[in-house]
Amino acid sequence: MKFNWGTGIFLFLAVFLAACAVFIYFAMSQQVNLVHKDxxxxxxxxxxxxxxxxxxxxxxxxxxxxxxxxxxxxxxxxxxxxxxxxxxxxxxxxxxxxxxxxxxxxxxxxxxxxxxxxxxxxxxxxxxxxxxxxxxxxxxxxxxxx
Structure with a gap:
């Protein structure tokens, strides 16, 4: 398979979206402690x-x-x-x-x-x-x- 600019863009977007998904998962799993519930x-x-x-x-x-x-x-x-x-x-x-x-x-x-x-x-x-x-x-x- 030949590596051209279309393949590079696809790989970049795939890695970027995977990194975003990992960050969102990490952020959602963090416990949020406000000073008070209200x-x-x-x-x-x-x-x-x-x-x-x-x-x-x-x-x-x-x-x-x-x-x-x-x-x-x-x-x-x-x-x-x-x-x-x-x-x-x-x-x-x-x-x-x-x-x-x-x-x-x-x-x-x-x-x-x-x-x-x-x-x-x-x-x-x-x-x-x-x-x-x-x-x-x-x-x-x-x-x-x-």
């Missing part, structure tokens, strides 16, 4: 989140994180713990949403503990969200698990 709806409510952040600034230092051999302990300042009506402690893993852990916080609870066996080493963001006197508050704090 990412766009949260963007619409951002002004409300700004109000929550402004209210919560006074409580930024009311949460202390300590670590021992097997336990990651989060301590809530006693004066704040008495005023909390309800809330959640959320250990958010930015790189893998399947490793997130959420624990409910009840009124008067001043300490929450996480087993290190439930956490993988790396960076988490502790999101403590609570309600006090009918208003929502939220404090975020980075946590490194070793």
């Amino acid at each position: 990412y766009y709806e949260k963007g619409v409510d951002y002004s409300e989140q700004m109000k929550v952040n402004d209210r919560s600034k006074a409580f930024a230092r009311s949460i202390k994180v300590s670590s021992s051999n097997n336990i990651l302990s989060i301590e809530i300042e006693e004066s704040l713990a008495k005023r909390v009506e309800s809330g959640t402690m959320y250990m958010y893993r930015p790189s893998d949403k399947t490793k997130d852990i959420k624990v409910p916080v009840t009124a008067g609870l001043s300490q929450v503990q996480f087993q290190k066996s439930d956490l993988i080493p790396g960076r988490y963001i502790l999101k403590f969200t609570w309600f006090m006197e009918g208003l929502k508050y939220e404090v975020n704090q980075p946590v490194n698990v070793q």
Whole structure:
């Protein structure tokens, strides 16, 4: 068979289409981790989140994180713990949403503990969200698990 310009164009297009197909397969098999499932709806409510952040600034230092051999302990300042009506402690893993852990916080609870066996080493963001006197508050704090 003689190799002419028609054969070259055909081979080029065949290789190009095969490469496109491989790339599309690769792109479709990747896991997409948005920050939240309702990412766009949260963007619409951002002004409300700004109000929550402004209210919560006074409580930024009311949460202390300590670590021992097997336990990651989060301590809530006693004066704040008495005023909390309800809330959640959320250990958010930015790189893998399947490793997130959420624990409910009840009124008067001043300490929450996480087993290190439930956490993988790396960076988490502790999101403590609570309600006090009918208003929502939220404090975020980075946590490194070793």
